[in-house]
Amino acid sequence: MRIITEIQPVRGGLFKNEPMPNIDSSFVYTNKRGKYRLITGKDYLTRSEMNAERYSMRYTVLEETxxxxxxxxxxxxxxxxxxxxxxxxxxxxxxxxxxxxxxxxxxxxxxxxxxxxxxxxxxxxxxxxxxxxxxxxxxxxxxxxxxxxxxxxxxxxxxxxxxxxxxSESDEKYVKEKQKIRQQGELDRDRLEAKQKLDSMKNEKENEERDKLIDKILRSDSRTASILVAENKKEILVILEQIRQEELEDKRKKEEHQRNLEEKLASKIFTDDMDARERINVWQTVAGEAPQKELQNEQNVKLENPKTWNDTATRLGDTFDEDKRTKSAEGEQTDEGGKWA
Incomplete structure (x- = not known):
């Protein structure tokens, strides 16, 4: 569908007249200075304007739909x-x-x-x-x-x-399958959330009943408490086992936490690029168990002497390790494990 149907060079003259465009087209004249002149309908470019503006090209533009x-x-x-x-x-x-x-x-x-x-x-x-x-x-x-x-x-x-x-047919099928998978996933998630909610409600109810039973036993006299224990022997054993497991879990977490602290402390103490001041700060803030007596004796150490600080950090490390071994030995002698019967 051509829009510009004709491009013609033009030049002025004393006796030359420019034509009129057809009813369905128009003329666009241009010159070397970049000027444009539109001619439409029954109009035409006069000879005087043509010579004055020195138009050099004429474009025929078809004005259609x-x-x-x-x-x-x-x-x-x-x-x-x-x-x-x-x-x-x-x-x-x-x-x-x-x-x-x-x-x-x-x-x-x-x-x-x-x-x-x-x-x-x-x-x-x-x-x-x-x-x-x-x-x-x-x-x-x-x-x-x-x-x-x-x-x-x-x-x-x-x-x-x-x-x-x-x-396309294949993409439409792909979208339907993907929507089906997503809907199934949402349904599974809703079911899981509902189950978790029911389990939570069940656990809350069981814990509430357990607390009520323990409270009732504790508030009763010895005779009534014995009767309650005898009547709820199975429940009491379950409660005691739960308490034992909770205590064991708490103990395990504390031991793991202590072990992580010691490992972290050891890695910091023996890092070569740490200065002495930072080593002693580690003992005081991270370990929390550095012997207070040793720290007190080192209060007056001159901070400007790196060698003195390094010696202090080393002595504190040795003392801390000795305290830890002593506590471990005492724990082995006094620690007793048992299981609820």
Whole structure:
């Protein structure tokens, strides 16, 4: 669909007149200074103006309405997934000078170059699962893209514009399967949450009943308490076992915490790039068990003497290790384990 149908060099003269354009076209004259002159309808360029402005080229622009259809795939946000796009467009020439300035000789060629860019400005923002949102945008494609503005800039006006978008059969099947998986996942999650809630309520109820029983026994006299224990022997044994397990777990956590502190302390104490001041700070703040007597004896050590500080850190480390071994030996003699009967 050619828009500029003819380009002719022109020159002025004493006896030469310029022709009038046809009813469905217009003339655009240009000179070497970049000036443009539009001639339409029954008008024509006079000989005096022609000689004064020294126009050198005349463009014949066909002023008709042009229809354009586009049907192709447009890429989505997902690699390898596309939308099927159909466009119906009708435009007319609005500004022949702008058409000449932008050298739009063929409207179809121009639209073929631009249409994919306009479509991708919508489709590449969405995955194919968002087909509903994309369809809504294509219903208002004139407002959702730069197509109207871009065409106006090069001399055209949109008369009609309709957009439609769909999925291929394989992509539609893919979307349905993905939605089914997601719905199943949501259902499984809801079931799990419901089960966890029921289990939590059950545990709360059991803990409440346990606390009530213990409280009742503690508040009773010895005879009543013996009766309650005898009547609830099975429950009492379960409670005692639970308490024993909780105590063992607390003990395990404390031992693990202490062990982590000691490992952390050891790694810091024997790090070569630590200065003496930082080593003693480690004993005081991280270990929390550095012998207070040794720390007190070192209060007056001169901070400016790195060797003295290093010696102090070493002595504190040795003392701490000795205290730890003593406590460990005492723990082995006094620690007694048992199980609730």
């Amino acid at each position: 042009y229809s354009y259809q586009y049907e192709d795939e447009s890429s989505s946000k997902e690699l390898g997934r596309t939308f099927k796009v159909r466009i119906q467009l009708k435009v007319k020439v609005k500004d022949p000078i702008a058409i000449v300035q932008n050298d739009i000789k063929d409207i179809r060629h121009y639209l073929d170059m631009k249409i994919d860019f306009w479509m991708r400005s919508i489709t590449e923002e969405h995955s194919i699962e968002e087909i509903i949102q994309v369809k809504n945008k294509f219903r208002n494609i004139k407002e959702q893209t730069n197509i109207s503005y871009d065409l106006k800039e090069v001399g055209f006006e949109i008369i009609e514009l309709h957009g439609q978008v769909d999925l």
